[in-house]
Amino acid sequence: MLETIRPMKTAEAREARLEPARKNESEKRGRKASKEVRQLQLIEATIDSLAKRGYSETTMADVADGAGLSRGIVNFHFESKEKLLIATLQHMYDEYSAHWRNALQKAGDDPAHQLHALVSADFDRSICNKRKLAAWCAFWGEAKSRPTYQALSSARDAVYQTIFIDLCATLKQSGGYAYEPQVMALALSAMLEGLWLRLMMGTEDTTRETALQAANEFLSAAFPRHYPSKPPGAAEP
Amino acid sequence: MLETIRPMKTAEAREARLEPARKNESEKRGRKASKEVRQLQLIEATIDSLAKRGYSETTMADVADGAGLSRGIVNFHFESKEKLLIATLQHMYDEYSAHWRNALQKAGDDPAHQLHALVSADFDRSICNKRKLAAWCAFWGEAKSRPTYQALSSARDAVYQTIFIDLCATLKQSGGYAYEPQVMALALSAMLEGLWLRLMMGTEDTTRETALQAANEFLSAAFPRHYPSKPPGAAEP
DNA sequence: CTGTTCTGAATGAATGTTCAACAAATGATG
DNA sequence: CATCATTTGTTGAACATTCATTCAGAACAG
Numbered sequence: 001m002l003e004t005i006r007p008m009k010t011a012e013a014r015e016a017r018l019e020p021a022r023k024n025e026s027e028k029r030g031r032k033a034s035k036e037v038r039q040l041q042l043i044e045a046t047i048d049s050l051a052k053r054g055y056s057e058t059t060m061a062d063v064a065d066g067a068g069l070s071r072g073i074v075n076f077h078f079e080s081k082e083k084l085l086i087a088t089l090q091h092m093y094d095e096y097s098a099h100w101r102n103a104l105q106k107a108g109d110d111p112a113h114q115l116h117a118l119v120s121a122d123f124d125r126s127i128c129n130k131r132k133l134a135a136w137c138a139f140w141g142e143a144k145s146r147p148t149y150q151a152l153s154s155a156r157d158a159v160y161q162t163i164f165i166d167l168c169a170t171l172k173q174s175g176g177y178a179y180e181p182q183v184m185a186l187a188l189s190a191m192l193e194g195l196w197l198r199l200m201m202g203t204e205d206t207t208r209e210t211a212l213q214a215a216n217e218f219l220s221a222a223f224p225r226h227y228p229s230k231p232p233g234a235a236e237p
Numbered sequence: 238m239l240e241t242i243r244p245m246k247t248a249e250a251r252e253a254r255l256e257p258a259r260k261n262e263s264e265k266r267g268r269k270a271s272k273e274v275r276q277l278q279l280i281e282a283t284i285d286s287l288a289k290r291g292y293s294e295t296t297m298a299d300v301a302d303g304a305g306l307s308r309g310i311v312n313f314h315f316e317s318k319e320k321l322l323i324a325t326l327q328h329m330y331d332e333y334s335a336h337w338r339n340a341l342q343k344a345g346d347d348p349a350h351q352l353h354a355l356v357s358a359d360f361d362r363s364i365c366n367k368r369k370l371a372a373w374c375a376f377w378g379e380a381k382s383r384p385t386y387q388a389l390s391s392a393r394d395a396v397y398q399t400i401f402i403d404l405c406a407t408l409k410q411s412g413g414y415a416y417e418p419q420v421m422a423l424a425l426s427a428m429l430e431g432l433w434l435r436l437m438m439g440t441e442d443t444t445r446e447t448a449l450q451a452a453n454e455f456l457s458a459a460f461p462r463h464y465p466s467k468p469p470g471a472a473e474p
Numbered sequence: 475c476t477g478t479t480c481t482g483a484a485t486g487a488a489t490g491t492t493c494a495a496c497a498a499a500t501g502a503t504g
Numbered sequence: 505c506a507t508c509a510t511t512t513g514t515t516g517a518a519c520a521t522t523c524a525t526t527c528a529g530a531a532c533a534g
């Protein structure tokens with residue numbers, strides 16, 4: 001009765017990894033975590049499970065085990081498995097959305113710089129890693145048959161697409177290009193998603209660096225006046 | 238016991254739709270179909286189910302019902318659910334592979350013509366339709382956690398990619414472009430997959446036509462000497 | 475008659491959900 | 505501050521359902 005009081009092994013480690021400085025002592029001990037922190041913890045465990053086992057093999061038990069909590073806990077915080085998954089997808093969507101908005105804001109006023117910032121943001125470690133890509137793809141695979149996912153699963157939503165189109169239109173005007181902005185924006189965003197897909201598949205010849213390189217090659221080809229052909233010393237093995 | 242002898246409603250219709258002239262009378266009646274035909278029929282039903290319900294909701298019962306056969310039939314022809322799914326994926330892979338090889342062969346000797354043929358082939362009705370795209374995506378979503386799928390799930394495999402790289406290299410030489418063939422080929426094939434993904438998601442603004450248009454825009458941007466800017470009368474709404 | 479194809483009910487395993495009991499925090503009261 | 509009550513969080517076992525698989529036997533071909 002001394003050391004086995006609480007079976008919290010991995011849970012506390014995860015919490016510590018999440019936000020070590022954020023939560024004060026009062027909520028970290030005892031009942032361990034506030035409602036929101038616990039929910040986040042379960043969502044992270046869900047992403048882990050999705051990445052490791054895929055959508056169809058992700059079970060409530062696996063999520064609970066991954067979080068170091070008991071079986072019934074998920075139905076307490078989220079009403080059902082479906083709602084847990086929706087919350088997880090929503091979380092990933094919010095994170096992705098905040099990320100590119102932040103990158104866009106930091107990019108200043110130059111459209112060419114903004115577009116480049118958006119493209120680069122897609123390949124940041126923070127959102128472009130095996131774990132999250134795998135989770136995204138797991139949802140994509142189910143999105144067609146689940147209307148609830150469909151709205152959220154398309155990583156690049158209407159707003160994002162509109163920004164791409166606007167940027168393409170602006171660059172067209174200032175660079176005297178001939179393409180149709182909508183069409184070019186579609187090609188560009190599709191390529192970004194396709195690169196994600198390849199990164200997720202884990203084909204050995206595609207890394208985050210080569211993917212970004214390909215994306216930049218596209219930018220150079222489509223907007224040669226704004227992105228001069230060769231970035232300085234890009235030597236390949 | 239007169240009219241309910243065989244519950245074959247949709248099955249015969251499906252067979253007829255598949256290859257009306259191919260199979261002779263002897264195997265169509267009586268024990269209904271040869272082993273291979275029956276397996277194909279079950280594979281088609283599997284694709285139907287994957288497209289309609291998604292991977293995680295595809296059940297043996299649904300496949301059997303979709304084929305108009307009894308529950309135990311799948312385990313007779315395929316040993317297990319997993320083997321059925323692998324056979325289905327293999328079937329789709331073979332079909333896709335044969336399709337682009339055929340398109341490439343018909344394209345003659347001009348590299349620019351060949352590349353255009355490959356790109357166009359990707360958006361043929363026969364392989365690029367909601368049903369099959371949804372099935373592809375269902376497998377993609379599970380591929381990361383299943384080694385067996387991984388080898389087959391990447392629609393564009395190593396051979397396909399090599400051909401793309403070679404074509405890009407040839408065009409580079411004859412057109413005096415500056416890009417790296419490997420990188421450009423990656424950008425191109427990633428964009429094709431990304432367009433598939435969008436078609437599958439069913440965003441209303443992306444159709445097979447607009448997707449092909451985007452792909453051609455990419456070709457014009459990347460290889461301006463080979464694909465002059467504007468194909469004749471492309472007016473958009 | 476013999477072997478192949480097919481059926482459909484039975485079986486057992488996996489898993490999402492419920493729930494009664496328990497524990498910790500919070501608040502009320504003296 | 506001590507004690508009790510209430511709310512909130514948590515557990516783990518029980519339950520019900522879904523589903524892949526099995527199999528004994530029917531239907532059929534040769």
